[in-house]
Amino acid sequence: MNLHALKVFYYVARNGNVTKASEELRISQPAVTQHVRNLEKELGIKLVKPEGRGISLTYAGNELYSLSGKLFAVEHEIEIRMNDIAVGKLGELTISATYLPATILLPKYIAMFKAKNEDVKINVVTGNSKEAFALLNSHKADVAIIGGGWELPNIHWEHLFDDELWFVVPPHHPLANREVSLHEMMEETFVIREDGSSTRERFLSMCRTFNVRQPKIGMQFNGLYETIKAVSAGYGANLISAMVVREFVDRGEVARVFVQNIDLRRPIAMCTVENNLLSPVAREFVQLIRDKLRVE
Known part of the structure; x- marks a missing residue:
């Protein structure tokens, strides 16, 4: 079915008048009439009949008008949805x-x-x-x-942006709030993230760069807050994001250790x-x- 001809018929049926339909569609009246005739020929059935200065619909025309209204309502919804998707609203x-x-x-x-x-x-x-x-x-x-x-x-x-990495220990740990060497820090047992963590990789890379022992791992967790909670409970040291641990330091749940000549960022x-x-x-x-x- 010619959908353009169907749309022309829909406008004619809605207005009950070829003139008004041609004005809305911005095409000539003869073109409107020809599209309707072509549609009737394609379907093999009469859709409109003259009535006064306008037209009226046959039974088939009324049925087609009702169905095409649903079709063009869906078309309008498609246009709105696609536009919303195109502009990032949907x-x-x-x-x-x-x-x-x-x-x-x-x-x-x-x-x-x-x-x-x-x-x-x-x-x-x-x-x-x-x-x-x-x-x-x-x-x-x-x-x-x-x-x-x-x-x-x-x-x-x-x-x-860059995020600092801080060494932290339990609040009453001997190294709490102290400045120590990296060698002293690496004597501690660490609570560390799982394999695949960028913080873990950064930690191990630092050890290789400064030629110090690899960390002694006492616990391993698949998450940031689990490692902090383990340290605040009194076990081990941790190297962790300053953005995450800052509030725990401020509340006194864990304490920083200031390691000399080490400024780790990620x-x-x-x-x-x-x-x-x-x-x-x-x-x-x-x-x-x-x-x-x-x-x-």
Whole structure:
């Protein structure tokens, strides 16, 4: 069926008049009449009949008008939905994130984004750096927010800011609030993150760089807050993000150890797959983060 001819018929039927239909469609009256005749010929049935200065619908015409109204209502809804998707107001966004961005950074940015884009569905998958990159590379995530990590082939890495890493111990530990050498610090037993964690990799890399013993690992956890809780309960030392542990230090639940000549930082980055066109929703979210960090 010729859908353009059907739309012309719909306008004629709705107005009951060829003249008004031609004005709305911005085509000539003879063209309107010809489209209706062509549709009647295609369907093999009469759709309209003259009535006064206008037209009226036959039984078939009324049926077609009713059905075509539903069709063009769906067409209008499709146009609205597609436009909302195109401008980032509707869609789905999956973010893979390491623990620090997932708990400290993303909640506020997602709240800001949702306030303006309520109909966007957002999924956040939390894991270590290795897991976050795996989701991005397999196209199961649109964007990854990585605390630490490392630059990889085919990944566009956009540096956001740097996060300090602090050594912490239980509040009544002999090293609490003291300045010590790295060799002294490495005599301690550590609570450490799991394999694949960028903080763990940064820690081990530091040991190799300064030619000190690898950390003695007493406990291993798959999460930031678990390691802090273990230390605050009185066991071991930890190397951890300052952004995460600062509030625990301020409350006296753990204490810093100031290690001489060591200034450890790790990048917080926003990562996407190179040469991969982001969805409108992903583009909007990425731009929001850029804009907010620029003013902060």
